Amino acid sequence: MMRSLWLAAVLACLTVISVAHAVNLETYKFDDPQKEALFRELIDEIRCPKCQNQTIGDSDAALAKDLRDRTYLMVQQGASKQEVVDYMVARYGDFAYYRPPMKLSTLVLWLGPVLVIVIGAGVIFVRVRARNNAEVEMSEQEQQQLDALRAGKQQDKSS
Amino acid sequence: MAQRSRLRWVVLALPLLAFLWLTIFLLRGLFSDPTELSSALVGKPVPQFELPDIYDTQKIHTESVLQGRPMLMNVWATWCPTCRAEHEYLNKLAAQDVYIVGLNYKDDSRAKAVNWLNTLGDPYQVNLFDERGMVAIDFGVYGAPETFLINAEGEVVYRHVGDVNERVWNNVLGPQYERLMADYTAAGGTP
Incomplete structure (x- = not known):
């Protein structure tokens, strides 16, 4: 009984910590659930150029927020996944995308x-x-x- | 029998070679600076933009201010301590007739930035004011300071991340700038 109480307490702490670290995505409102899904997918695959190993959906850096805003804007305007990825890679290089292209x-x-x-x-x-x-x-x-x-x-x- | 032993050597040498190659590969990674990303823009024309002047927001500049002659474009902000450290050296370069355009990047306020230029000196020929950092994204800027070397055709030749100091100028930026200037004056341009 005591052990499961401890476990519950530890789990609760972990949950609080992970919530505290998560970036606030509430401000990005979507009418179209498909666009929202695309947005979530993209911010988990585009790397924050300023950070060593975080996606733009994961980082608190100001630049990550700017890139999230830009992704949101492009997705809302109907851009496809490839268009957003191409946009980022054209500016920040292959580094910006967590799936490297097949190149020499x-x-x-x-x-x-x-x-x-x-x-x-x-x-x-x-x-x-x-x-x-x-x-x-x-x-x-x-x-x-x-x-x-x-x-x-x-x-x-x-x- | 001789053939068998030769095959054995090949089998033994293959993993060894792979190991050595991997060691060199990883060792190089250990000593490379992970913050030094090469710009995806090198060899490409500067992006199109419309930005207000930092002194007079009614005045709008376009990408044409980055064309026509070799120049540096320096990305800076008052919240950036390294920018302060390099500012003195930029003043020095400006005094030596090095043509520099300033891009103020997401500063706390325009007043603060103008105050900085008025008190510490203004090494820039043109002062671009990028309040929300949207043009900086088009340049692939991910921090300040960054300095772009641009040729007379308005193409990005080189991007330097971090402060411009005497060592960087003498070893990296200076020689490239001088080369661009030599081409430019040879083609009849006026410095």
């Missing part, structure tokens, strides 16, 4: 994980094959031991 300079981001898996699989494959191909040579003593064991097993089965 970002190829490592896209292919790196696949490359690691391919190398790993290759190493395992070569090693397993090498082990299977290796001829195991036993000494005479080992051969006798093996025969004895096999014979013993045979006896177990027959008895």
Whole structure:
């Protein structure tokens, strides 16, 4: 009982903290729920250029607010997702978007994980094959031991 | 047998090479300044805008004030301590006939900004007043101070983030500005 009370208290604190950190989005009013959904999606995918690792929906920085306002304005005027993203990337570069485009300079981001898996699989494959191909040579003593064991097993089965 | 051992070397060397490459890649990231973003605008013309003059808001400037000759555009505000630190050096550059346009970025009040220019000196040939920072967004500005180097065609050549001081001018901005000026005067422009 005591433990669950504690847990509830800790959870309550965490909730309060996260609410205190969240940016106030109440001021952005939408008549069209589709536009609102697009706005929410965009502010979670556009990075605040001023901050090291926050989206514009997450940051309290003045610039993040300006970019939220601009996103709101564009969405209200009927801009598509790609149009807003293009607008931001044209001004702040690929840095502004959390989904980097496929380019020569970002190829490592896209292919790196696949490359690691391919190398790993290759190493395992070569090693397993090498082990299977290796001829195991036993000494005479080992051969006798093996025969004895096999014979013993045979006896177990027959008895 | 010789072939097998060669294959073994290749298999062993591949992860090692990948590891070394990744080490160099990450090590470089460790020493790079994450706040130094290259401008997406480099090589492109300055964006179109209409902004009032800071002294006289009836007077409207357009992007044409950033065309026609090589110049610097300095983004500043009175709330920015680094701007104060670089202001003295900008005065010095202006005294050496370096052409600088000022973009006042989201200042607390116009009166404060004008007071700053009146008391600390005005190194700017033109003073743009961007009260809400909307033109600054078009320039990809994310803080102050920032300084853009613009050529005679009105294209952004370089963007410097942080204060302009003697070291930055002598090593980075100055040589590029001088080169643009040389091209400009060779083409018959008057400094």
